[in-house]
Amino acid sequence: MATLTEPRTSTATAADLDYDAIIIGAGISGLYQLYRLRELGLRVLVLEAGTGVGGTWYWNRYPGARFDSESYSYAYSFSKELLDEWNWNEHFAPQPETLRYLNHVADRFDLRRDIKFRSRVGGAYYQDATRSWDVTLEDGARFRSRYLITAIGVLSAPVMPRIEGVESFAGQAFHTARWPHEPVSFEGKRVAVIGTGATGVQTIQEVAKTAGHLTVFQRTPNWCTPLHNRKITPEEMAEIRAGYPEMFKRCQETFACFLHTPDPRGTFEVTPEEREAFFERLYASPGFGIWQGNFKDILVNREANALISDFVARKIRQRVKDQSVADKLIPKDHGFGTRRVPMETHYYEVYNQPNVKLVDIKETPIERVTPSGIKTSDREYEFDIIIYATGFDAITGAFDRIDIRGADGIRLKDKWHGGPRTYLGVMVEDFPNMLMLMGPHTALGNIPRSIEYNVDWVTGLIRYASGHGITRVAATPAGVASWTDHVKACGVGLLSNEINSWMTGINSNIEGKQTRIIARYSGSAPAYRARCDEVAANGYRELALD
Ligand SMILES: Cc1cc2nc3c(=O)[nH]c(=O)nc-3n(C[C@H](O)[C@H](O)[C@H](O)COP(=O)(O)OP(=O)(O)OC[C@H]3O[C@@H](n4cnc5c(N)ncnc54)[C@H](O)[C@@H]3O)c2cc1C
Numbered sequence: 001m002a003t004l005t006e007p008r009t010s011t012a013t014a015a016d017l018d019y020d021a022i023i024i025g026a027g028i029s030g031l032y033q034l035y036r037l038r039e040l041g042l043r044v045l046v047l048e049a050g051t052g053v054g055g056t057w058y059w060n061r062y063p064g065a066r067f068d069s070e071s072y073s074y075a076y077s078f079s080k081e082l083l084d085e086w087n088w089n090e091h092f093a094p095q096p097e098t099l100r101y102l103n104h105v106a107d108r109f110d111l112r113r114d115i116k117f118r119s120r121v122g123g124a125y126y127q128d129a130t131r132s133w134d135v136t137l138e139d140g141a142r143f144r145s146r147y148l149i150t151a152i153g154v155l156s157a158p159v160m161p162r163i164e165g166v167e168s169f170a171g172q173a174f175h176t177a178r179w180p181h182e183p184v185s186f187e188g189k190r191v192a193v194i195g196t197g198a199t200g201v202q203t204i205q206e207v208a209k210t211a212g213h214l215t216v217f218q219r220t221p222n223w224c225t226p227l228h229n230r231k232i233t234p235e236e237m238a239e240i241r242a243g244y245p246e247m248f249k250r251c252q253e254t255f256a257c258f259l260h261t262p263d264p265r266g267t268f269e270v271t272p273e274e275r276e277a278f279f280e281r282l283y284a285s286p287g288f289g290i291w292q293g294n295f296k297d298i299l300v301n302r303e304a305n306a307l308i309s310d311f312v313a314r315k316i317r318q319r320v321k322d323q324s325v326a327d328k329l330i331p332k333d334h335g336f337g338t339r340r341v342p343m344e345t346h347y348y349e350v351y352n353q354p355n356v357k358l359v360d361i362k363e364t365p366i367e368r369v370t371p372s373g374i375k376t377s378d379r380e381y382e383f384d385i386i387i388y389a390t391g392f393d394a395i396t397g398a399f400d401r402i403d404i405r406g407a408d409g410i411r412l413k414d415k416w417h418g419g420p421r422t423y424l425g426v427m428v429e430d431f432p433n434m435l436m437l438m439g440p441h442t443a444l445g446n447i448p449r450s451i452e453y454n455v456d457w458v459t460g461l462i463r464y465a466s467g468h469g470i471t472r473v474a475a476t477p478a479g480v481a482s483w484t485d486h487v488k489a490c491g492v493g494l495l496s497n498e499i500n501s502w503m504t505g506i507n508s509n510i511e512g513k514q515t516r517i518i519a520r521y522s523g524s525a526p527a528y529r530a531r532c533d534e535v536a537a538n539g540y541r542e543l544a545l546d
Helices: 028-039 080-085 095-108 198-207 234-242 244-253 272-283 302-319 323-329 447-467 477-491 525-537
Strands: 019-024 044-047 121-127 132-137 142-150 172-175 190-194 213-218 356-360 366-369 373-376 380-382 385-388 403-405 434-436
Touching: 019 028, 019 132, 028 044, 028 095, 028 447, 044 142, 080 095, 121 142, 190 198, 190 373, 198 213, 234 244, 244 447, 244 525, 272 302, 302 323, 323 356, 434 447, 447 525
Parallel strands: 019 044, 019 142, 121 403, 142 434, 172 385, 190 213, 190 385, 213 356
Antiparallel strands: 121 132, 132 142, 366 373, 373 380
8 A cells, every 4th residue: 555645647557556446435335245145255444534434314313313213224125134134113213323333234244354444535536547546545545546536425414503613612512413422411511502403403303302402503493393203112113124125116106205205195185174174184193294295296396385383383383482483483484394304302392491581693693602601692691511403515525525527637626616416316428437436416215225226336336347347437427418408407496496505505604605596406306316227228328437
């Protein structure tokens, strides 16, 4: 292994390559990709920044972290033995359970021996002379490989708020996605949580149970709906297990790979009484049903969206005693479901507790963090602990944090200036032999279902290339233009694309992320798979292979 800090032209021949494939990231994507490429008999190395496997579930150890997908619908489906031996304890598993599961997967398939932990990739440089990638770690270690596979996550690059004085705070401070491995006690402490997205909501409802006092700093309220989590009894688990083939088949058929899929009726095709009863039923049912299984037009028809928004607003008013607080918790700048819906458990009731205060930072902005707490425009607050639930530089963030350069030294970051351009969300023009798992423009939804498909497709492509003596796999300009146009067309008419959110590439905490872009594919997962299947069935003719 040589060391290198600067990119340089490689003089190595293909035979000198260290690996056939380097995978960056040991989350759900990276682990499964390693498993599949080993089956092809390839030499594979996984480089992972963390000290263990699990990705999202390794890093996000904040109190209350758990699934919004049903645990069993989220799990890997590729191994019957794995399905047979693993028991889920809760319908929406908490983070420790999921992390245990992913460690079990790593052990069961003996994956760790090809994973290098504490290895943050700082740069990846394509070398056309050898049709390979030079991958360098931040400590300067360098590896050469035919393929570079990014499995770096859509929500894996944490972001701190742009507030003055963050470093000056003398108490304990944590970002939710960099939570310590040791337990943190809130008992009797004065705690601040900044942020009320999906993570903030999970954190707040948990911390409020024990904190001496909790102050929530909210900029944008979200439409949160009940998760209705429960334990899974052994009898239920046996039933779930018996139903796996049918359940995974259903996930393949639904729009976003969830167990829920839109109701075929339009909001105005039923009577007001039927509509109200349907909304009530969804509100009382577990998981994303109210978002993903609602009337088919709530995310595209403004009037329909206004009705479900009004329904959820009424629920918030009923659940929060102080109506001035309820009013602050009701979103005014976006309709229900047009941003990621946080799932909650007694979240709104938290604001009825005497030890919890909501601060609307649109009314009284945070001016700075001080050594003893937080100063807003109207007063100073003292804290023992500040929790930053300020989320991620989503979808493209993890790419932007690596110096990735393709043919002729072109930077990926420059290539994507103004928004990502991809082929099937898997490849980028001028970046040969780079394959992205869950890259921009792939189907998201219930993510592991898309990951398994993505990995299998990439594996099929590599198998084809190996079998045909192909050493350079590239997207064509026409292929990229056509897919990028298709992704844009899929987003037309969606109310969510008129809203500032991580799904439209907006992040007020990041310089240069103030213009909306189309970063995700918003067509259906079955349509995505059909398109990718077609490309494979046609012998990858749409790619430049040689
Ligand atoms: C709190 C939270 C809850 C979620 N809940 C759900 C849910 O209920 N349902 C759902 O479908 N999805 C959920 N998600 C989305 C979740 O990210 C995906 O489901 C899934 O875990 C993604 O797996 P992945 O392997 O693609 O990426 P990740 O799990 O993000 O793993 C990426 C890995 O790449 C590593 N990495 C990144 N950059 C580098 C680098 N430069 N060098 C080395 N290593 C690097 C990271 O350390 C990380 O381990 C949730 C996300 C969060 C944050």
